[in-house]
Amino acid sequence: MATAPAASDAGSKSKLLVFDSKEDLAVSLAKYTAELSEKFAAERGAFTVVLSGGSLIDALSKLTEPPYLESVDWSKWHVFWVDERVVPKDHEDSNYKLAFDGFLSKVPIPPGQVYAINDALSAEGAADDYEACLKQLVKNGVIAMSTATGFPRFDLQLLGMGPDGHIASLFPGHPLVNEKERWVTYIKDSPKPPPERITFTFPVINSSAYIAMVVTGAGKAGPVQKALSDKQTSSDLLPIEMAVLQDGEFTWFTDKPAVSLLQNK
Numbered sequence: 001m002a003t004a005p006a007a008s009d010a011g012s013k014s015k016l017l018v019f020d021s022k023e024d025l026a027v028s029l030a031k032y033t034a035e036l037s038e039k040f041a042a043e044r045g046a047f048t049v050v051l052s053g054g055s056l057i058d059a060l061s062k063l064t065e066p067p068y069l070e071s072v073d074w075s076k077w078h079v080f081w082v083d084e085r086v087v088p089k090d091h092e093d094s095n096y097k098l099a100f101d102g103f104l105s106k107v108p109i110p111p112g113q114v115y116a117i118n119d120a121l122s123a124e125g126a127a128d129d130y131e132a133c134l135k136q137l138v139k140n141g142v143i144a145m146s147t148a149t150g151f152p153r154f155d156l157q158l159l160g161m162g163p164d165g166h167i168a169s170l171f172p173g174h175p176l177v178n179e180k181e182r183w184v185t186y187i188k189d190s191p192k193p194p195p196e197r198i199t200f201t202f203p204v205i206n207s208s209a210y211i212a213m214v215v216t217g218a219g220k221a222g223p224v225q226k227a228l229s230d231k232q233t234s235s236d237l238l239p240i241e242m243a244v245l246q247d248g249e250f251t252w253f254t255d256k257p258a259v260s261l262l263q264n265k
């Protein structure tokens with residue numbers, strides 16, 4: 001595994017980890033996540049973890065195996081989604097179903113601490129409902145608040161990136177990337193099916209204490225190169241380039257094909 005500092009804003013740290021295989025990446029991601037779980041459980045009595053859908057879930061496989069299955073204090077975990085498709089929770093497009101089948105069904109997190117969207121609501125209603133849920137959990141002290149930004153500060157966000165540079169359900173050129181007030185918003189014209197989704201906004205994503213950006217495969221090399229190259233190659237930032245922590249640690253978990261366009265990788 002190769003490591004390198006990646007460009008970051010003052011007050012934040014950024015690291016680039018490049019693995020020889022998805023297995024090696026999963027082993028490292030499990031250790032990283034388990035260590036943060038122990039840190040926040042000790043500091044706060046809770047560990048707030050935000051999941052993505054897509055390829056991210058496979059990367060969590062080693063957390064469902066020894067030693068972590070036994071060593072992690074799963075009772076302290078509170079699980080959220082950075083975005084979710086507005087479909088029934090048992091639908092094949094559901095990020096909840098993907099996470100349940102691949103991860104949540106294999107670890108003993110208390111079901112009442114897994115916060116899925118209300119799939120009986122419209123996209124707008126589900127976004128409002130999820131934002132209200134987050135605000136209640138801030139009041140209850142489960143979710144921290146960022147004093148720097150005034151937005152909720154999740155302990156760890158486990159994020160993925162699409163081949164177009166989208167993260168969560170924030171897509172290139174879509175007005176939602178500029179949302180600065182809401183914690184959770186909705187999209188009805190997603191360029192990637194299904195069309196209706198809810199998503200965290202960038203103020204929430206960028207208030208996280210830790211972000212693991214898990215990106216593998218040659219198909220994602222273009223946005224990775226744009227995000228990690230020193231100079232801005234265009235005025236139109238991709239969503240991946242807008243993920244900038246205000247005060248936290250941003251770690252890329254990648255593989256060699258995904259960084260194949262970087263100089264001095």
Ligand SMILES: O=C1O[C@H](COP(=O)(O)O)[C@@H](O)[C@H](O)[C@H]1O
Pocket residue numbers: 051052053054055056083084085095159160161162163166167168169192
């Ligand atoms: O549609 C989505 O896409 C992104 C990226 O998925 P990936 O399979 O290319 O890693 C995912 O992070 C997001 O949660 C999902 O809704």
